[in-house]
Amino acid sequence: MKQFFLTVLGVFTGLILFVVVIPVVLLTVAIASSSKPTTPANTVLELDLRGGISDQPSSNPFAAFGGSGLALTQVVDGLHQAQGDKSVKALLIRLPESGMTPATADELRQAIHRFRNSGKPVIAHSQGFAPSGAVMSTYMVGASASELWMQNTAGFQATGFSADSLFLGRAFEKYGVKPNFEQRYEYKNAVNEYTQSDYTGPHREAMTAWMTSIYDSALANAAMDRKTTAPALKTIIEAGPYSAPQALANRLIDKVGQVEEAEIAVKARAGKGAEIVEFGKYASQQGERTGSGKNAIAIVGGEGAIVTGRGGGGSFGGGSSIHSDDTAEAIYDAIEDKSVKAIVFRVSSHGGQDLFRGLGRAAGRGDA
Structure with missing residues (x-):
């Protein structure tokens, strides 16, 4: 009987915590965050892309537990507001080592250019460029900065664009599984991973075409920002991989240094007493821009x-x-x-x- 009452008491205690205490805590946090704190006079915004970035803010309240919580639309809007914010003096970008979504990288590059055009410097720091996914898109974002830094122990391996597919056709055949799909013409290849054991001719042609298009586009943009030609940049990159000093010698980057050194450099540009503020925190403080509601x-x-x-x-x-x-x-x-x-x-x-x-x-x- 004693154990029964202890169990009931535990259940009620848990319910009270869930129904009363947690909402009160969340309400307190919301009230505290509603008072808009001031941005330091000389602010350096730190945009960390290493945790990934979604395209749009998620409506899922638990989505932040699955990634960085940053959304591209918020980043673009936040950079636009930072352009005209006199307290924001510079931007520090932490680049991922692997590839970024090409469309995301392209929109980020344009937003970075607009920020730089307001007269504010941008330093991008990389811990290396690994041959994974659309890594040239990541390099393109780094190349759009005023200065591109790379860690001294890192490697520059942005040589091409990789993608792979898992084909289950042979496994299904072995175990007597018959996939039943409708396919609209040979270039509609979404079902091929279930029906084939390798790339068909049209599938390979389609994959090669869009991968080449993305790679060439990223190369052209990076070449423009690095003030060289696309063929020249392609020749240098595809002759890699390189160590950080070799990448510097080939003018693929601007500086070799640890992130702490990049932070010191960007704060020096921002002015005396400069402070680094996380981009997500700044964007939350500023809120989204809203229009007049007319037209x-x-x-x-x-x-x-x-x-x-x-x-x-x-x-x-x-x-x-x-x-x-x-x-x-x-x-x-x-x-x-x-x-x-x-x-x-x-x-x-x-x-x-x-x-x-x-x-x-x-x-x-x-x-x-």
Whole structure:
């Protein structure tokens, strides 16, 4: 009986903590964060890209546990605000070692250029460029900075663009599994990983074409920022890999040094008593820019797989999804809003179910 009462007491204690104490703590934190703290007079923003970056802020409250919590749209907006913020003097970027999503890298590069055009320096620091994924896109972001630093023990191995596919056709055949898919023409190769044991001719052709396009585009942009030609930069890069001193000698980077040295350098440029502020903290303090509401352009966003139905709260650390009913409703709301003159559908997705009904209606009205 004693154990029973102890168990009941434990359950009630847990319920009280969950229902009363935790909400009070969260409310206290929210109230504390609502008072907008001042940014130091000489601020260096530190944008750390090593933890990954999503395209858009997630509606999942637990999404921050699955990554850095930074979203590209927030970074671009935050950099735009920092351009005109007199307290922000410089930007320090921590680059990832592996490849970045090419579209993300391209948009970041443009935002960095706009920030630099306001007269503020940007130092990018790399702990090395590894031959993983679209690493040339990562190098392109670094090349867009005023100075590109690399750690003295790091290696420069940004030689090309790698991608791989896991084909299950042979395994299915061995165990008597027959995949049943419809395929629309030979270049629609999403099902090939289940039906084939290797790349088909059209599949390889398609993969090579888009990979070459991304690689060449990143090379051209990096060459422009490094004040050289794309063929010359390609020749040097593909003759690698290089050590940090060799990369410096080949003018692929500007400085060799530890991140602490890069921090000292960027703070010296920012002025006396300069302080480094995390970019996410700065963006949260500033908040998002809002317009007047008149003659507005509505931005409807979605990231992840497109699925039917409505979204819930999301799972712990789960990824993002585009729920068709929620997205279509947002498009319909924008259609009915007379102050909205145009609709931009910002999407980062590999595909999924139908969303065309909302988009079709918007296009019919001339908004999309």
